[in-house]
Amino acid sequence: MTLIQDTAVATSAPAARPRRRSGRREGRTAFFFLLPSLLGVLLFLVLPIIASLALSFTNWKLLGKPAFVGFQNYIRLFTADPQFWTVLRNTLFFTVEYLVLNIIISVGLATWIASLKRGQRWFRVVFFLPTFTPGIAVAIVWMLIFAPGGFFDFIMKSLSLGVPNLLTDQTLAMQAVIIVSLWANVGYNTVLFNAALDMVPPSYLEAAKIDGASAWDRFWKIRLPLISPTLFFGTVMTAITSLQVFDQIYVMTRGGPGNATATLGYAIYQRGFQNFQMGYASSIAWVMFALIMALTALQFWLQRKWVHYDN
C-alpha cells in the first residue's frame, strides 16, 4: 500500500507529460494482468453469444453444415409455431406468480427471523440450506412425492381431499413446479432481506416507537423503505432466474401434461437437443434474451417510484 502511494506521489510530482506516459505504461501492465480473464470472457461468453446470434439465422441441425435462412426462424416462431404463444404465456405466468410469492414469503420469513430473540443464525442456515442443494436433486425428490400414486396423493387420499394428481393435471402441474421452485429458492432472498433488515438503524425504530407508531406502521413506513434497494436487487435477480426456469420442468413434467408447463427455457432444450433444430432453438434463446432485457429495463424504470436510496 505504501509502495503504491509512494509511486503515486513520485509520478504526480513531475510535469504532465511524463505522468501521461507512465499512465499508459500502467495501463499496459493492467492489460496484461487482466488478459487471462479477458480471454476467458471473450472465449466463453462473447464468442458463444455472437455464435448463437449467427446460428439463429441458419437451419443448423447439429449434424451437417448450417445454411443461412435469413429471418425464417423468427418468422416461423412468431407466425407459424402453434406452441410459441402458449410457451410465452406459461413463462410469464410462472414468473409473475413465482416472483410475487417468493418476495412475500421471503420478506415475511426475514422479518420473522429478525424479530427473534435467539436462534436467528440457526433459522438463517435452515432456510438457506435448499439454496446449496443441487436443483436437479431437489426436483427429483419432489417429483417422487408428487408422482401418481406417490406420497402427496397418499396424504390427500388419507385426508379424503379430492385433490387430483398434481403432475397429470393441466392446471395444477404449474402450481407443483412453483411450489418446488419456492421451496428451493426462497432461502436466498430470505437471508438477503434478513441481512438488510439487520442494517436498519435501531434508533429509527425506537424513535418511531416513542412517537407511537404501531409495529405494522414501523414495518411499512420505516423498515420496508429502508430495505427497498435490497428488495429491488432481489426482485430483479429472481425475475431473471424465473424467466429462465428449466431444471424443475425438465425433471418433473417435461413441459407436460400437454403444454401446461412448457416454458421458454424448456422449449430451447426441446427444440435444440431433442429435435436437433439448433438454429431454431437459438432464435428462441434470443427472444428470451430480449424479453429478459425488456422486463429488467422496465423494473429499473419502475424503481424510481418505490426504491429509496439514502443519499
Place this chain on the structure above:
Amino acid sequence: MKFTHQLAALALAGTAILSTASFAQEQVNLTWQMWGDEKDTPLFQSLADLVTAEYPNIKVTPQFSGWTDYWTRLPVLASSGQIADLVAMQSMRMPSFYGVLEPLDPFIAADNFDKSAFESSIISGLSQDGVQYALPYDVGPWLMFYNRDKFAEAGIAEPKPDWTFDDFKAAAEKLTSGDNYGYAVQAFDFVAQPIALGAEYFNDGNQFDLTNPGYAAAVGKLVDLVAVAKASPVFASGAGAQTGSGRFAAGNAAMVIDGPWSLLTTQASVGFKVGVAPLPRDEGPSRYITAGSGWGISAASQHKDEAFKALKVLTGPKAAEILASAGRALPGRLAEQKFWYDVAAKDIAGARETLQYSFDHSTPFRLNESWNEFENLLTQYLPLALNGDNTTDAVLADIQSQLP
C-alpha cells in the same frame, strides 16, 4: 541327420522372421462408443478382446455413457470430430443419425459378408433408404410381460400367442382392484399396440397422419382402458416419473408392454414369475414391430477397413453367443438365438414360443426423421387424454399440428 536338423532350424528361423515381419504391420487402436454402465464393462471388454485375438494388430477400447446421455452426446461428438471409430446405433434412431455412419455396403460386397445369418427385420431396421449402416447385435419385438402369479391367483388363463384385445381388456379389468392395476400403460404402447391392432400412424408418403380413423380408434381403445375402465394408472410426463415397468416390477401392475432386452433383468429383480405373450391383436391377423441395436463405423473414422474387421468379430457368432448366454441380448444372429432361449431365458414361460410367433408375424417398423419429436410429444400430451382432460381426437390433432 544332423544336416537335416540344421536345415529344419534354419527353416524355423526363416518362418519366425517372416511371421514377425507380418506381425510388424501397423498397430491400430479403435475406439468403440456405446451406452451402458460400469457393470457392462467386463462383458464388452471380452468382446473387444475377441477382436485382438483374431487380428493382433487391432485393439478396441470400449467407451460407455448412459442411455439418455448417449443420444445427446452423439451429435455433439460427431459435429466436433470426436466421435469413436465404432458407434452403437439403435434401429429407431437410425433416421436421425445415419449421417454420422459410413455405408457398409461396399465392405459387405468386398467381403462376401452374409447378411442372411441375421434376423431380417433388424437388418432392415439398421439400414436407411436401402443402405446398410450398422450390423445388429440384438433384436426383439415388443411383448406383453405378465405376472404369472397374479394370473393364477385371479384364476385367469395365461394368454395364448393369438389372444385378442378383448381378451387382454377382460384380463386387465379382472386384475384391477383398489391400488393394484391389471396393466400399466406407457407412452410407447401407443406405437407398438396400434400396429398390432392393424393401424398405421404414417400415410403412404411416410409422413405422420395421426388423425386417420384407424390410428385414432386404436389409441382410443388404450385410452378407454385407462380413462374409462381405470384398469391402468395414468403416466406422468416427467423424466423421473415412475414408469409402467417400475410398477410391474413392484407388483403394482399385472401387465406391461416391454421388450426381450429387459426381460431377464426384470425376472432377476422381482419376486414373482414373469411370463411373456405377443401383443394382443384385433380381429385381423397379428403383426409386430421389432427394434434392436447394432454397431456401425463412423464416417469420420481414419481406420475404416480395420473397423469393419473389428465389426465382423463384434457381431460374429462367438460374440453373439457371449452376449446371449449372459442374457444381455437376444442375438440378431438367428443361429445363436438358441443360447438366449436355452441358457438365459430358460425359466421364462412362453419366451421361445412368443418370440418366434412374433418374428413370424413381424412387420417393418416405419420411421422418419421426426420420430424423436413424435415420441416426446406422445409422452407430453397423452396424459391429457388418459386423465380425461381432453378427447383422444383432440390430443392426436394437437400432436399432429406440431409435427412437420
